[in-house]
Amino acid sequence: xxxxxxxxxxxxxxxxxxxxxxxxxxxxxxxxxxxxxxxxxxxxxxxxxxxxxxxxxxxxxxxxxxxxxxxxxxxxxxxxxxxxxxxxxxxxxxxxxxxxxxxxxxxxxxxxxxxxxxxxxxxxxxxxxxxxxxxxxxxxxxxxxxxxxxxxxxx
Amino acid sequence: xxxxxxxxxxxxxxxxxxxxxxxxxxxxxxxxxxxxxxxxxxxxxxxxxxxxxxxxxxxxxxxxxxxxxxxxxxxxxxxxxxxxxxxxxxxxxxxxxxxxxxxxxxxxxxxxxxxxxxxxxxxxxxxxxxxxxxxxxxxxxxxxxxxxxxxxxxxxxxxxxxxxxxxxxxxxxxxxxxxxxxxxxxxxxxxxxxxxxxxxxxxxxxxxxxxxxxxxxxxxxxxxxxxxxxxxxxxxxxxxxxxxxxxxxxxxxxxxxxxxxxxxxxxxxxxxxxxxxxxxxxxxxx
Numbered sequence: 001x002x003x004x005x006x007x008x009x010x011x012x013x014x015x016x017x018x019x020x021x022x023x024x025x026x027x028x029x030x031x032x033x034x035x036x037x038x039x040x041x042x043x044x045x046x047x048x049x050x051x052x053x054x055x056x057x058x059x060x061x062x063x064x065x066x067x068x069x070x071x072x073x074x075x076x077x078x079x080x081x082x083x084x085x086x087x088x089x090x091x092x093x094x095x096x097x098x099x100x101x102x103x104x105x106x107x108x109x110x111x112x113x114x115x116x117x118x119x120x121x122x123x124x125x126x127x128x129x130x131x132x133x134x135x136x137x138x139x140x141x142x143x144x145x146x147x148x149x150x151x152x153x154x155x
Numbered sequence: 156x157x158x159x160x161x162x163x164x165x166x167x168x169x170x171x172x173x174x175x176x177x178x179x180x181x182x183x184x185x186x187x188x189x190x191x192x193x194x195x196x197x198x199x200x201x202x203x204x205x206x207x208x209x210x211x212x213x214x215x216x217x218x219x220x221x222x223x224x225x226x227x228x229x230x231x232x233x234x235x236x237x238x239x240x241x242x243x244x245x246x247x248x249x250x251x252x253x254x255x256x257x258x259x260x261x262x263x264x265x266x267x268x269x270x271x272x273x274x275x276x277x278x279x280x281x282x283x284x285x286x287x288x289x290x291x292x293x294x295x296x297x298x299x300x301x302x303x304x305x306x307x308x309x310x311x312x313x314x315x316x317x318x319x320x321x322x323x324x325x326x327x328x329x330x331x332x333x334x335x336x337x338x339x340x341x342x343x344x345x346x347x348x349x350x351x352x353x354x355x356x357x358x359x360x361x362x363x364x365x366x367x368x369x370x371x372x373x374x375x376x377x378x379x380x381x382x383x384x385x386x387x388x389x390x391x392x393x394x395x396x397x398x399x400x401x402x403x404x405x406x407x408x409x410x411x412x413x414x415x416x417x418x419x420x421x422x423x424x425x426x427x428x429x430x431x432x433x434x435x436x437x438x439x440x441x
Contacts, residue, residue, distance in 0.1 A: 001158060018156070019200055020190040021190075022190075041191040041192065042192070043188065043249065043252065049252055055255045057255050057256050058252045058256075060187065060191060061182070061184050061187040061188070061256060062187070063183055063187060063202065065158045065202065066180070066183065066204050068160070109252075127251075127336075128251055130251070130336030130337065131250020131251055131252045131253065131336060131337060
């Protein structure tokens with residue numbers, strides 16, 4: 001079946017979609033957007049976090065045809081041309097990246113958190129990121145990045 | 156596999172009547188895991204996320220009617236005062252990403268013994284609104300769970316809403332897991348006090364083939380709590396209540412825990428939940 005949706009502000013379509021395939025598969029394999037990562041495929045790890053109609057969700061748990069007509073933002077949609085999103089800049093500057101596989105999901109999740117709650121305290125940040133796993137266990141630097149990005153956005 | 160995507164409730168019911176073997180999908184947080192891991196797909200998916208009528212909740216007298224499309228995130232943000240036990244349970248579901256998609260109706264459809272929403276619904280005497288082209292019936296939550304992942308829905312029925320009484324008193328929910336997010340419960344307990352009727356509601360999860368109430372514990376607490384004086388909750392009563400809740404369980408040993416651990420932790424959680432709710436109601440120490 002054909003699925004038409006809006007990805008990063010642009011109308012896109014994918015053909016030959018199997019109705020039970022995930023939005024994650026469609027984004028990566030049919031629309032050429034491999035920034036959204038495929039790790040656990042069961043909603044445990046948050047590596048595939050995208051914004052669906054403005055809400056962070058696991059793309060692996062959305063059936064692709066459910067996204068028809070919806071608005072999807074992936075990690076590729078955060079930067080404006082060459083200008084990184086403040087969250088991406090903060091991750092680079094604080095070294096909040098080890099192997100990098102969890103980074104896109106975290107960046108999308110943190111961007112959403114900071115937009116909603118720029119004054120989030122550490123407990124709120126931990127709660128917001130509870131669904132994003134870093135197997136390198138680099139959480140301290142990630143929290144540093146969140147604090148830096150939040151401070152910049154707030155100022 | 157067909158993909159059915161009605162945009163009205165009437166069309167959804169017609170689609171379910173024509174394709175009774177179609178699998179309803181809302182948040183997909185349970186169903187998609189199976190499909191991703193190669194489980195045999197159902198003949199059709201019936202997507203309910205485009206049915207606008209399901210998305211909201213409303214209040215009618217003393218009841219909150221939660222539409223089948225309402226997510227756990229919405230319950231946390233909008234219904235913490237009216238449905239406190241359900242809201243506490245909602246905060247323990249998955250992660251923010253999961254709570255933005257998952258629904259109470261989906262929990263009921265799956266009918267897992269570990270579903271986090273079930274104990275609060277049992278403790279508060281919720282009703283499940285089941286609809287088909289034949290009409291709508293209301294199923295008492297006590298009659299809804301039939302076995303492991305089996306419920307009372309007919310093949311042509313869909314869950315339209317869940318009706319939860321507005322809380323008459325303090326409610327609590329407690330859950331054991333290996334961390335505070337992304338866990339399937341080892342066991343759960345919900346307790347709801349109703350000082351008007353002088354009754355106590357309970358629900359336990361991951362403790363039997365179905366979620367269930369602990370009826371004898373409810374009767375013990377209702378008969379012996381110092382409702383009139385509003386005095387302190389006796390230690391012995393709290394402990395007996397916990398033991399009766401544990402006695403109502405039929406737990407098994409599995410990958411998440413042993414039956415013995417489940418019984419023990421149910422007794423502890425139930426005792427604490429009763430102490431927390433009683434303290435909240437009487438202004439006493441927790």
